[in-house]
Amino acid sequence: MPATEKVYSIGEVSKITGLPSSTIRYYDRLEFLPYLQKSARGIRQFTQRDLDTIRVIECLKKTGLTLKEIQDYTRLIAQGDDSIVERQQLFHSIRQRLLNKMAEMQRNLQILDFKCAYYDQAVKEGTEKNVLESMSLMTVLSKIDNEN
Structure with missing residues (x-):
């Protein structure tokens, strides 16, 4: 050194x-x-x-x-320079896995956001009845899937 x-x-x-x-x-x-x-x-x-x-x-x-x-x-x-390409590939692979995980987490966050809004509305109205009719998880999931 x-x-x-x-x-x-x-x-x-x-x-x-x-x-x-x-x-x-x-x-x-x-x-x-x-x-x-x-x-x-x-x-x-x-x-x-x-x-x-x-x-x-x-x-x-x-x-x-x-x-x-x-x-x-x-x-x-x-190993020094002899392994530069392997290390490059490793980090690109790790990065892609992390991006995939982040996309999965983003989708889960959107579902949680929907459920928070759903229950906020149900609590406000004092019932789920109207919320069930006006808010659909399938609609949200379809929108999420179309964005990706």
């Missing part, structure tokens, strides 16, 4: 990322941090590159990747 590069302790990384030190050590044991250096005494020396890797790992976890899939990804990182 260049002499001028800032080095962070595990405590500093914990504060910066909001992750417990134990999680960061766990990531190291799983070999999620391919560039992490250690001092002669075995003290972890984190750089900005390691912080960025941790942030990407957290993002990948939140998008639903398993620890094994993340481990596979970090192994690709360690």
Whole structure:
């Protein structure tokens, strides 16, 4: 690592990322941090590159990747330029899965919005009778499906 590069302790990384030190050590044991250096005494020396890797790992976890899939990804990182195309494809695939999930969640939100409006009207009127006749989930679903 260049002499001028800032080095962070595990405590500093914990504060910066909001992750417990134990999680960061766990990531190291799983070999999620391919560039992490250690001092002669075995003290972890984190750089900005390691912080960025941790942030990407957290993002990948939140998008639903398993620890094994993340481990596979970090192994690709360690391969350097030889794995650029694989990493590119991986991230495009993850992105598409997330977009699909977001579309599904948007559809569910629209159904929930309909049900909120339905019950708001039913409470206002004190009965579902008129609301059942004037509001149809099938109409809403048809509209949602036509928009997509």
